[in-house]
Amino acid sequence: MKLLITRPMTAEVAARARREFDVEIRESTLPLSPEEKQRALTEFDVVVPTLGDLFSAEVFAAVPKIRCRLLANFGVGYNHIDVQAALAAGVQVSNTPGAVTDATADVAMTLILMTARRAGEGERLVRAGAWEGWHPTQMLGTHVTGKTVGIVGMGRIGQAIARRCHFGFGMDVAYVARSEKSLAFPAVRAGDLESLAAQVDFLVVAVPGGPETQHLINTPVLTAMQPSAILINIARGEVVDEAALIAALEGDGIAGAGLDVYEFEPRVPARLVGLENVTLLPHLGTATEEVRSSMGHIALGNVAAFVAGQNLPNPVN
Numbered sequence: 001m002k003l004l005i006t007r008p009m010t011a012e013v014a015a016r017a018r019r020e021f022d023v024e025i026r027e028s029t030l031p032l033s034p035e036e037k038q039r040a041l042t043e044f045d046v047v048v049p050t051l052g053d054l055f056s057a058e059v060f061a062a063v064p065k066i067r068c069r070l071l072a073n074f075g076v077g078y079n080h081i082d083v084q085a086a087l088a089a090g091v092q093v094s095n096t097p098g099a100v101t102d103a104t105a106d107v108a109m110t111l112i113l114m115t116a117r118r119a120g121e122g123e124r125l126v127r128a129g130a131w132e133g134w135h136p137t138q139m140l141g142t143h144v145t146g147k148t149v150g151i152v153g154m155g156r157i158g159q160a161i162a163r164r165c166h167f168g169f170g171m172d173v174a175y176v177a178r179s180e181k182s183l184a185f186p187a188v189r190a191g192d193l194e195s196l197a198a199q200v201d202f203l204v205v206a207v208p209g210g211p212e213t214q215h216l217i218n219t220p221v222l223t224a225m226q227p228s229a230i231l232i233n234i235a236r237g238e239v240v241d242e243a244a245l246i247a248a249l250e251g252d253g254i255a256g257a258g259l260d261v262y263e264f265e266p267r268v269p270a271r272l273v274g275l276e277n278v279t280l281l282p283h284l285g286t287a288t289e290e291v292r293s294s295m296g297h298i299a300l301g302n303v304a305a306f307v308a309g310q311n312l313p314n315p316v317n
Helices: 011-020 034-043 057-061 083-088 101-116 119-127 156-169 193-199 219-224 242-250 289-307
Strands: 002-005 022-025 046-048 070-072 092-094 148-152 172-176 202-205 230-233 256-259 278-280
Touching (some): 011 022, 046 289, 083 092, 101 256, 119 278, 156 172, 219 242
Parallel strands (some): 070 092, 256 278
């Protein structure tokens, strides 16, 4: 069984992969090229891809004889893989749920606090040597404690964010989800996304990517938000209509935004970069040593089960 890992891994994960498998670990941090994707499917039995490695229906159709039998995705999100096309081609798909929950929720809180308290703008001021000292009306921001947060998607990550907001900052929680949730804290389920957007101080996006959620946050939703409200996105970039968001920010439709993901990343529009009321992070949601190692071990656990002829611990259907 030959294994390809498409990006560098933590030292711990790389050591395990080399110890347990006949593995090639690609050194580049960029997504696979079309030629590399074809090689991955024809020369390896198992591939560990990740965000940006697009395995579309067209990619599978272009390879007449596929050797690969498992895409053990490194990441909980798998919208870069056409799962049905993979399964039709005889390729199983797995992912790494669970490991990312707390780290992603922590980054959501980072964005809430940084954007509300203008921390990025303040740091730029200090680094530029332009700070003239404290005064009573300097860089007044938005208070977070006691405000209302709206969670778009109350899955594992959404619940972890809501829990931090409620217990850590005394915030009221509202949400939209496909079903009513039984939670360990008070939360109100809104009737629809626009009504949720209209009633909250912070709107946090925590839904999976994919066709069903593309541009879920659009002009009507942004228009429904209060002018003092802040949008936070830690989900997938394409969930937010970036052009509509820029228009809302430039037109003072909303007070600010905190973004860890972008619609066409790694490209970030110059108009977005130029706005002071936006916090921009380079997709740091799961970027801790512990979490990335845990994700790697979960991915390798799926590989090990496949090699042993066992059921995948984390199959995607």
